[in-house]
Amino acid sequence: MSDLRHITIAEAAALIAEKRLSPVELVEEKLRLIAAIDPKMDAFITVTAERARAEAKAAEAEIAAGRYRGPLHGIPFGLKDIFDTAGIRTTANSKILIDNVPDRDATSAALIAKAGGVLMGKLSTWEFAHGGPAFDLPFPPTRNPWNLAHQTGGSSTGSGGAVAAGLLPGALGSDTGGSIRGPAALCGIAGLKPTFGLVSRMGVVPNSFSFDHVGPMTATVEDGAILLQAIAGYDPADPTSVKVAIPDYRAALAGGVRGLRLGIVRHYWEDDNPGTDEVCAAMDEAVRLLQSLGAVVEDIRMPPMQAFYDVKIVGAESELFANHEKELRERLGDFCADFLARSLAACLFRGVDYVQAQRERRRLVADMQRLYDRYDALITAGPPSGGAGRLDAHRTVAFWEKPSWTTPFNVTGGPAISICNGFTKTGLPLALQVAGAPFADAMVLRVAHAYERAAGWYTRKPPLEADTPAVPLKPYKLPDRIPDMDRATREIVETCARNAGLKLNEQQFILLAEAAPHALAMGRRLRRHKAWDLHPADVFRLAPA
């Protein structure tokens, strides 16, 4: 469509710094692309065109006056619609917050604005960064720019779709169980979940207090490093924020992988959640490429993927339920079915289960140290299914059936990035993950950048154009009968729902009943005996004066 469609942040920044590209020209082109293409894919919830034009003019004037702020000055960006933006609605794609207009900016949004970024709009999300894809939300599900019948993954759906389609060079997303890396993988871009506590969560509508991460979604790893540089740092307003020295992430990219030790978590894509033949072949090829670049690779074992998933789901769903308890009791029908299919089962977790999950989390975090001591970074696969699934084929119970490939690193809190490592025969992106020790974000970016540049997949762009025919879809089917369950289990489910103050109609009970066997099994697995002195990962401690 134009040379500016898929221009990266790094490329645009270089041109802007040399005054060879005007921020006004860049923003106008992006607004034109959004108007032409977004109606096909629904990545945006709100386009802030007038504000963007004003900010672009201001950036242009500042740069002309010699006050260039750095590589984000005059660069368009977007925010998942769970980031507070003063005076701009922040809906979380939920009827619950449909009229919510915050009076402050999220810390990360304010930091990008301070660096000179131009806000183009608010991007679609699964409900409260959790339930989706869904056809029963205020805004429609984002379509995948590689194939409009397919989903983008979630929950940062609009961020993934808009960046892949070239509507934006970068966006922020959030990642509680994979919500940055999932859409990045399925849309063929780079999505970084930074270390927990490195980027402030302040002003980002919570999904789960203990697992939420904020991070960049960009066309390239280098662009992710540029965005991370702007948003990383201590924020006293976020109790999980940590004071650490912030390195020069972009400079660290140049190191390459020669001599680095990379642990290959092969059992994750071969055994724990087996990938398709295409996924396995792409991973084998990626490992060979890293080796040819000089990396020392060795197959390793992490704790089972299911162990991480049990900890995350019991912990995060309990926190999510607590955060939405009032609305779940009083406005249950205002949530989409997929949100309920995930969250209602938290009524089956007991306080004891939550504590056991947090104790197990501490054990898992400690267990990873043996790998961090031996390896510079860990490599594992992206989605085992390969490419994105069709939107109309989604099943609400899928969330419970298999452990997620992204979730281990939400539990460890260490950084993890998803980047493209090939395509399916049908033209949909595949992905791999690079992960690392907490606060080794620069190393993770370095390894990912070296692979990305050598493999070259990032140069391939989706075929979506303004004249691409729309693809009408019918909503996927919701389950319509109560699954078989013994009387004792049904009594527990009914009693727990009643004790939690939930008033369920038949459809809502079916959603809970489908999840129940999986949720109850998670609780049982977490109950195995633990050492008396194994503390939870989230012990109370007084803030230092």
Add this chain to the structure above:
Amino acid sequence: MSNDADAKTRHVIELRWAALETTARQFDQFCEAAPHVAALLRRIPRERSRWDDPANVFVLPSDKRR
């Protein structure tokens, strides 16, 4: 069923959910405590801003900070 019978049935299910086997005396103790526990849970404030983090949030150990 009377309210008492309803409550007892519910408590049997709650104990089964917690995988606890009780003697008759322990079950009576559980039933005696249950209304107080329910009242205690009702007293915990639930009308919170969605921005209120718990007091025991997860923070990465300081020795892991590189």
